[in-house]
Amino acid sequence: MAPTARTKAKADRVQTTERGAHWKQFAPRLVGEVMRAPFSWIRPEPWGIHVVPADAWIDPGKAVERALVTHGHADHARGGHGETVATPETLAIMALRYRTGIEDQHGDMPSMATAVEYGETIRLKGGVDATYIPAGHVLGSAQILLEHAGERVVVTGDYKRRPDPTCPPFEVTPCDIFITEATFGLPVFTHPPIEEEMAKLLGRLEAHPERCVLVGAYALGKAQRVIAELRRAGHIKPIYLHGAMEKMCRLYEEHGVDLGELRLVSDAKKDDMRGHIVVSPPSALNDRWSRRLPEPITAMASGWMRVRQRARQRNVELPLVISDHADWSELTRTIEEVDPHETWITHGREEALLRWHQLHQRRARALALVGREDEDE
Amino acid sequence: MEEFAALIDALVYTRSRNEKLRLIAEYLRNTSRDDRGWALAALTNSLDFPAVKSSTVRALLQERVDPVLWTLSRDFVGDTAETASLLWPEPEGERRPAPSLSEAVAELERLTRKSVLSELPKLFDRLEPPGRYALVKMATGAMRIGISSRLAKVAFAQAFDVEVEDVEEYWHGLVPPYDELFAWAADGADPPDIENLPTFRPFMLAHPLEETVVDLSDYAAEWKWDGIRVQLVHAGGETRVYSRSGDDVSATFPEMLDALDIPAVLDGELLVRGSAQGGEEGGAASFNALQQRLGRKTVAKKMLREAPAFVRLYDALIIEGEDLRERAWEDRRARLEAFLPRLPDSHFDLSAIVEARDFDHLAEIREGTRDAAIEGLMLKRRDSPYIAGRKTGLWYKWKRDPLLIDCVLMYAQRGSGKRSSFFSDYTFGCWDGDPDEGAELLPVGKAYSGFTDEELKKIDRHVRQNTINRFGPVREIERTLVFEVAFDSVHASKRHKSGLAMRFPRIHRVRWDKPPHEADRIDALKALIRD
């Protein structure tokens, strides 16, 4: 299927000025008040969440007619859908990936792309309204609020609550059903303030001016956040990039994220990189590629680095606990703040989060979606 | 405590042995006098606080964390101390300053079974997760961070530029925090006085003979027996038996303690008498009979009666307080022969010298022996002093066929079928150089046979308790356990990192007694290539 240019809106657009107006109108709602089975219009299936009257899927794991995509990570944003509805940034990320073949898993570009800005509501088929709300996960990431027949469902995609210079922060949106991720859904996961991790990284760099620090970071989101945070911490030296990182960094810059001076490892001499930070995808950390670097100290930016075994498995010498996902306290705090009637858990360590719901007399179920990965690696 | 915790974490994340040595040495040099000895004690697993058990820590956590969440977390993290350090609820209000390492040790020493449940939490509250992790590891006496006590001693020697063999020699006369040891090594004081203490002296060790041919006018040959090498020490009115690694195994062989009551340090092979008779000296049972007695803290009377231990002497380091180690082997041997009649012959005999016309004749004798208790031959330079460690050209071991080599267990995997609940497939390695000089282990082969069901259970337990890493189904094991591996032949192979491939390797013996740094080197294995 040949990619066509982004076209706007097959769906009707409704501009909402006051988000949550529907909520006020319908809450509190008593069980049994509605005649037909509540929430029968939204169905979790192994391949994604099916919005039945709209004939649309959220983050489907296979090609469908109409997909609502929360963000650009590969396990949420597959290629080959008939229509893809996402934020302009997410569409740009998908276009970059599926056109350049960086992560060309499913081949085709969406034949039609529908851009929705944050805060914008579009009307889908069957009288379903969808609103895209910042999720604070990566550039363009959104929660999707779905409203139908007076019922409200929020699908978070992936999210975090910590500030991130590369994307707007998560917004708490009250709803009836909260469909959340649980990547770090275990109480051992506490992501420390990022300033501490930056200090560790810069401290190690300073202690070894004759070496370089090689930071493994997910190519979409984590890498750019780490670079932006380094700049915020006052690190102005050029940062060297693995070739696979370049295009995504440029895309971030085009969207107004300042990453400072970036250089490619492939253009540099070994000695130029002494005393500098190099950023690569995690897969390149122990790869032959890293031989061109001057005695690299291997670091990795990931929430998994909280656990020693995980760091050791990757031969990491400098674990940096930096995650784009909510940690345990953020997950549980968010659920308390959103205060839904019921929580559905899409992926991650759902068992512990289910237990937490039980302990707090809250309703929850695990969806066991297929094809989701332990992101943040 | 925080600096010590930082050291522990740095060690956890460091693969290179040299870098580990550097980190420990730097810490020992730069840490306060109050703390450094306790750190050395912790790294050599010499600390024990009986009031603090892994179960104590679990109990404390289960009072504070939902048991289901605890179990899920523990399963994910894979380590009780680490899970506890991460799940411990942060205290309300301002955190009291972290204790120093010596303060923490003092607090831990004060704990009783009763007070531990109320006092240990106070210590936890003063620490951040890495500090709590290090504290629990230290308190439960199981650091398990891939640091052997040998490595810590090598690092100590490196820190203060002293000989590690001297450290080993003084070690057993001292207790934490080793003030005399630091005074000697770091501050130039006299060495610790151990003369009247029954302490361990490091063994003199042999190189494999390989291609070397020696002249029998320079070298004497004696049998190498298939038991466990021991050192018997009598000093200050006390007798002790030490294993090769310097562990005190006196309690395992109590019958030897009364057998020596003259101040002396003797080197020999401990064997047990049994039905598998043989050999010119006679009376030694197979190694399996001896295995039954190894690793026991107390010994049943029946066992003492049916499989009594005796020592076949090789050498004498000290006799009646006189240090003979500088003397030539010939002199020491003469002194030992003269001394033997003063020892009870129920518990001692002498390893016979093997007389041969020349080297070829010796080879013939070696081929011809059928005694199961004989492992091979030892060749000792007649004029060699007794020198700790392995010095080239002085002593050689010439093992009997089949080809045998000592390897270190590196990885384990579950077996299949009946054995699927056991870790029964083992990958083992040899050193790519001198382990005390930063050599690494390279895998040389895999085996899943050669051990008894009883041994399998024991190895399986060892694997579970010493896992330092998991890669899917594969466990990486702390490099502490030595296997004597038998194999038919060895060939050059490009497919393996070690450059070698063994044919039909099987576990010949599990050497619970042998320290890993004494396992063989890749070069020893290479020398056995016949194609």
Ligand SMILES: [Zn+2]
């Ligand atoms: Zn994501």
Ligand SMILES: [Zn+2]
């Ligand atoms: Zn995800």
